[in-house]
Amino acid sequence: MKLDLRQFFRACNPAKTIDVGNPEERKYYINFSQVRGGTLIEQIARTISRLSPDSPTCQLFTGHIGSGKSTELLRLKAELEQQEFHVVYFESSKDLDMADVDITDILLAIARQVSESVESMNIKLNPTGFKNLIQGLLDVINTQINVKAELAIPGLSEPGEFSLTVGIGKLTAKAKDSRDLRSLLRQYLEPRTNNILEAINQELLLPAIQQLKQQGKAGLVVIIDNLDRIMNSKSATGRPQPEYLFIDRGDQLNQLQCHVVYTIPIGLIFSSDLGRLTSRFASEPKTLPMVPVKFPDGTPYPEGIEHLRKMVMVRAFPAIDLNNYTHLITKVFDSAETLDRLCIMSGGHVRTLLALLYSCLQQEDPPIVRSILENVIRQRCHQLLLAISSEEWQLLRQVAQTKKIMGLREYQTLLRSLWVFEYRHEDEYWFDINPVIAEANQFNLIDL
Structure with missing residues (x-):
């Protein structure tokens, strides 16, 4: 040879x-679960497909930098797709500035990725609440920052079909590169976090799940990778970002009406707030060792x-x-x-x-x-x-x-x-x- x-x-x-979902790459995969002490991916998949097939689940996955978490999560995606779930996997670091992340940033990234994925399945959405939210955001932005031309969104205040993917995508792409714009977005969005959650659930997730099941799918799973890369910098509250997002605001991340898998910084496993983290998500974080x-x-x-x-x-x-x-x-x-x-x-x-x-x-x-x-x-x-x-x-x-x-x-x-x-x-x-x-x-x- x-x-x-x-x-x-x-x-x-x-x-x-x-x-692993790519046949050309699957041949390079070695399953280390036998020598790593546990079948973590199988446990996550089992929770989704067998224990709670029709009820939302929220699970936490972590591990050391470079231990193979992304490869294992892509294997999870492939296994769930074989069970006829529609799986949205994305690397959050492509949407977010890991040194400066807030709860609404994560929620909008999820909304954009899910909407883009389900729209590709010819699923029709009617996100009127999101449309009003984005219009309100642009009204605030345009009074303080001259970005109107760059953030023109078809179907919002002009003729055309409004796309949730395009609307959120333009905002988040611009915000990732501008701290001033992120600050403005958060000032507007933070008091409306519960409204955002309501819009995601009622205008995006639940309608998408209903239409996916009509297409023969078992349900919707969202896997958010790379959130473990969130830096330990201080949030606006003075708390380190990981503790603020997953412990102080974890109850909101746990409210999405679909199956969700979050990667989390492994430092949370060593935190004195681990008990609160487990309580927030009603789930023990699963750690991938060497x-x-x-x-x-x-x-x-x-x-x-x-x-x-x-x-x-x-x-x-x-x-x-x-x-x-x-x-x-x-x-x-x-x-x-x-x-x-x-x-x-x-x-x-x-x-x-x-x-x-x-x-x-x-x-x-x-x-x-x-x-x-x-x-x-x-x-x-x-x-x-x-x-x-x-x-x-x-x-x-x-x-x-x-x-x-x-x-x-x-x-x-x-x-x-x-x-x-x-x-x-x-x-x-x-x-x-x-x-x-x-x-x-x-x-x-x-x-x-």
């Missing part, structure tokens, strides 16, 4: 998310390493029989030990594994030799060490000893920086040092 270098290079791009490569005592975890091996090899040979691939390893690496070294040093963090592999491929064509991999690991180590202070080395020491992280402060310091990873095996949970850091001289000099 011949290695297609161009295809392999593209498949290893760490910025690329696998869309793929374990070692047990807490440091002994290798063969099943986890094997799944990572397959992830690498299937990118090299998409048509490979994953039960019989070992004879092809030397077409990609100088030895099986080099492949294992790559998997172990990734710490089971999918994006790190791909980033290390991609860096190797940028330096030489396969078979990748051990010296190139070690050079890439050293470069990665150097980058990570630059930001670690003496106080943070002490926090790393504590994690190495206890395999635990205690509280939001340690999360902000260690996990967001990818210095520490979270793992699960069966009913056991633990944290451990990023293997790249664990091998550094500075770490080894700490008195463990």
Whole structure:
């Protein structure tokens, strides 16, 4: 079997998310649920399709940066579509400024994405409430900012059919690039949040669901990805954005009359307000951990390493029989030990594994030799060490000893920086040092 270098290079791009719903990309997908300690996506799908097929559900999904959340959510989309649900999946970061997000921003993004999706299904909407809302917004904007020509919306104050997608899209696109305009929108929209929710439910979601069911669909599911990227900056209330949006205003996010899956910042799991978060959504957040490569005592975890091996090899040979691939390893690496070294040093963090592999491929064509991999690991180590202070080395020491992280402060310091990873095996949970850091001289000099 011949290695297609161009295809392999593209498949290893760490910025690329696998869309399981696409047959060309599905062949690269490896299901890690067996070694991650739980079938999280199956649980979310089951809640939607079996436990509450006709009642709205609202579920929370989180995980560490680069752990594969988007890939898993696209798998959820594909599985629900096979069950005849109409699924609207979108990356909220394309609509929102993650450093400055308010509740109405999220609601309008959902309304725009859903309206655009259902309009493509020839579903007719009569959003008179939204039309009045947008007209009121333009009246306010045009008295203070000269954007009238750029925000001219057909069917609003001139002849033509009004499109909710176009109306909201023009407003949100302009607002994303203008803090002044966002401020004006929020001043107008915030007191009307309940009216917006009412309009979304009565003029968009419920009519859409009714017409979708007439087309043979089981219902409507909205998956909002990338909300976990919301920055920890202060909101207008003084609260960090994640706590303000999902805890203080979570009851409003939970009022949409369809199935909804929100991604949330993982820091909320370490917050003292976790109980309030769970109460707001009546649901425990589901967290996607890393793929374990070692047990807490440091002994290798063969099943986890094997799944990572397959992830690498299937990118090299998409048509490979994953039960019989070992004879092809030397077409990609100088030895099986080099492949294992790559998997172990990734710490089971999918994006790190791909980033290390991609860096190797940028330096030489396969078979990748051990010296190139070690050079890439050293470069990665150097980058990570630059930001670690003496106080943070002490926090790393504590994690190495206890395999635990205690509280939001340690999360902000260690996990967001990818210095520490979270793992699960069966009913056991633990944290451990990023293997790249664990091998550094500075770490080894700490008195463990």
